[in-house]
Amino acid sequence: xxxxxxxxxxxxxxxxxxxxxxxxxxxxxxxxxxxxxxxxxxxxxxxxxxxxxxxxxxxxxxxxxxxxxxxxxxxxxxxxxxxxxxxxxxxxxxxxxxxxxxxxxxxxxxxxxxxxxxxxxxxxxxxxxxxxxxxxxxxxxxxxxxxxxxxxxxxxxxxxxxxxxxxxxxxxxxxxxxxxxxxxxxxxxxxxxxxxxxxxxxxxxxxxxxxxxxxxxxxxxxxxxxxxxxxxxxxxxxxxxxxxxxxxxxxxxxxxxxxxxxxxxxxxxxxxxxxxxxxxxxxxxxxxxxxxxxxxxxxxxxx
Numbered sequence: 001x002x003x004x005x006x007x008x009x010x011x012x013x014x015x016x017x018x019x020x021x022x023x024x025x026x027x028x029x030x031x032x033x034x035x036x037x038x039x040x041x042x043x044x045x046x047x048x049x050x051x052x053x054x055x056x057x058x059x060x061x062x063x064x065x066x067x068x069x070x071x072x073x074x075x076x077x078x079x080x081x082x083x084x085x086x087x088x089x090x091x092x093x094x095x096x097x098x099x100x101x102x103x104x105x106x107x108x109x110x111x112x113x114x115x116x117x118x119x120x121x122x123x124x125x126x127x128x129x130x131x132x133x134x135x136x137x138x139x140x141x142x143x144x145x146x147x148x149x150x151x152x153x154x155x156x157x158x159x160x161x162x163x164x165x166x167x168x169x170x171x172x173x174x175x176x177x178x179x180x181x182x183x184x185x186x187x188x189x190x191x192x193x194x195x196x197x198x199x200x201x202x203x204x205x206x207x208x209x210x211x212x213x214x215x216x217x218x219x220x221x222x223x224x225x226x227x228x229x230x231x232x233x234x235x236x237x238x239x240x241x242x243x244x245x246x247x248x249x250x251x252x253x254x255x256x257x258x259x260x261x262x263x264x265x266x267x268x269x270x271x272x273x274x275x276x277x278x279x280x281x282x283x284x285x286x287x288x289x290x291x292x293x294x295x296x297x298x299x300x301x302x303x
Contacts, residue, residue, distance in 0.1 A: 035094040035276040036075045037133075039065050042082055042116070044102025044109040048139060050259050051099050052111075053080075061099055061137075064259050068269055074276070080113040085120030095133030095276050096124070098140040099253060125161055128245035133275025134165065135268070138253030141206060142170035159208050165242050166249050167210040168235065171297070174226025176202045176255070181236065182218040184290040188239065189279045190270015191216060197263065202254035205229060206236075207297055213238040214283035215290050217250070227300075232293035237267075239274065239283045246275040246283075 039062060041051040050061040058066065062078040069076035076097065082104055084090065102109065104116040116124075121144075128134050144162035146169060163169045180198045183191060203219060205228035217237035221229045237250040248271040258264050273279045287294055 034073050034075050035278065036077065036092060037069065037095045037097050037272065037276070038084065038090070038093045039076050039078045039097040039099075040080070040084070041078070041099045042080045042104055042109060042113050043100065043111045043139075044104060044106050046101055046139075047110045048099065048101065048254060050253070050256055060256055061253070061259050064265065065097060065268070068265055069272075072269055072273070074272055080111055082116030082120055083114050085116055085123045090123060090127070093127075093132065095135070095272070096128070097135045097137070097272065098143070099137045100143045101139040102143060103145075104143060121162065125165055128165060128247065129243040131244040133272070133277070134242070134245060134247045135271045135275050136166050136247075136249040137268070138202075138204070138251060139170070140249060141166055141168055141204060141251065145169065146208065163208060164210065165245075165247060167213050167238060167240050167247060168206045168249065169208040171205045171207050172228040173202050173204050174224075174228050176200060177225060179203055179224055180220040182220050182233070183216070184218055184286070185214070185216045188216045188270065188281050189274045190267040194263070199252075199258065199261075199263075200255065201252060201258055203229065204236075204251040205231070205298060206234060206251065207295070209235060209287060209294050210240055211287065212285040213240050213287040214285055215287050218291050219251070228298055231298045232296050233291060234294045235287060235291050238287075239271075239281065240285075241283060246277065248275050 051059045053059050058078055066076045066078065105118060105121065107115055109115065144160045146158060146160045146163055178198050178200045180196060182196050183194050186192060186194055213235055215235040215238045218233050219236040220233050221231060239248045250267065252258055252264055274281050
């Protein structure tokens with residue numbers, strides 16, 4: 001039995017005993033090369049505060065992610081320059097962490113950074129399909145919208161290939177508010193044993209769900225205020241396989257205090273570690289069982 005198999009079996013035994021099979025203190029085995037992740041946070045029309053760099057320093061999200069990686073054996077490099085996807089270095093990354101926004105191919109964006117190119121986008125998607133991991137936070141679903149997309153319609157047949165990879169697409173958000181997350185998979189790495197919880201966030205209403213989502217957290221809409229949430233409960237955090245690649249997305253990640261919370265950081269660490277193949281999880285599609293009305297969309301208000 002190799003070191004990796006031993007760790008996985010030990011984790012399974014711990015779960016049987018009611019212990020966490022993915023402790024926050026997990027680190028890569030000494031004989032295993034540290035995995036490398038590219039954190040990309042370019043913004044086209046709106047740059048979230050958590051990814052804004054000030055005074056030449058890394059943003060809050062970048063700082064938290066890189067510090068988390070250092071503690072747990074994951075090398076995270078932060079970048080906003082879209083030309084990186086055509087660089088020789090791209091082959092050396094094992095996965096990607098995105099908190100991006102808008103059409104990343106546009107020449108001019110609010111952050112002033114060089115854009116990704118169509119060829120770079122293809123490299124990204126091919127890399128994931130070939131086995132590299134992907135973790136998307138919050139506005140990663142508000143990136144590369146589907147052509148002709150309207151917030152009250154969806155069309156899986158013509159969805160943008162990036163959105164198809166992520167597994168869902170942003171429609172709209174209303175005012176930040178407290179809302180309840182229903183934990184439908186308390187076994188997923190980073191969320192083990194977590195009960196349903198309430199947190200204040202800028203909640204995304206989503207559409208164009210991939211049919212093979214393994215849903216982890218469901219957005220409970222009862223009591224929420226805003227036209228975008230006038231719909232049945234819908235997936236907010238999930239995992240899926242994109243050909244050979246492991247893909248994770250969560251709508252969490254707008255607010256500073258969310259990034260700073262132990263709950264989010266543990267979930268992020270679990271997502272990164274699963275996407276990189278450092279830990280295992282059952283990602284059998286379950287969207288039809290746990291969010292059967294996910295594709296019932298809110299009605300667009302009359303103008």
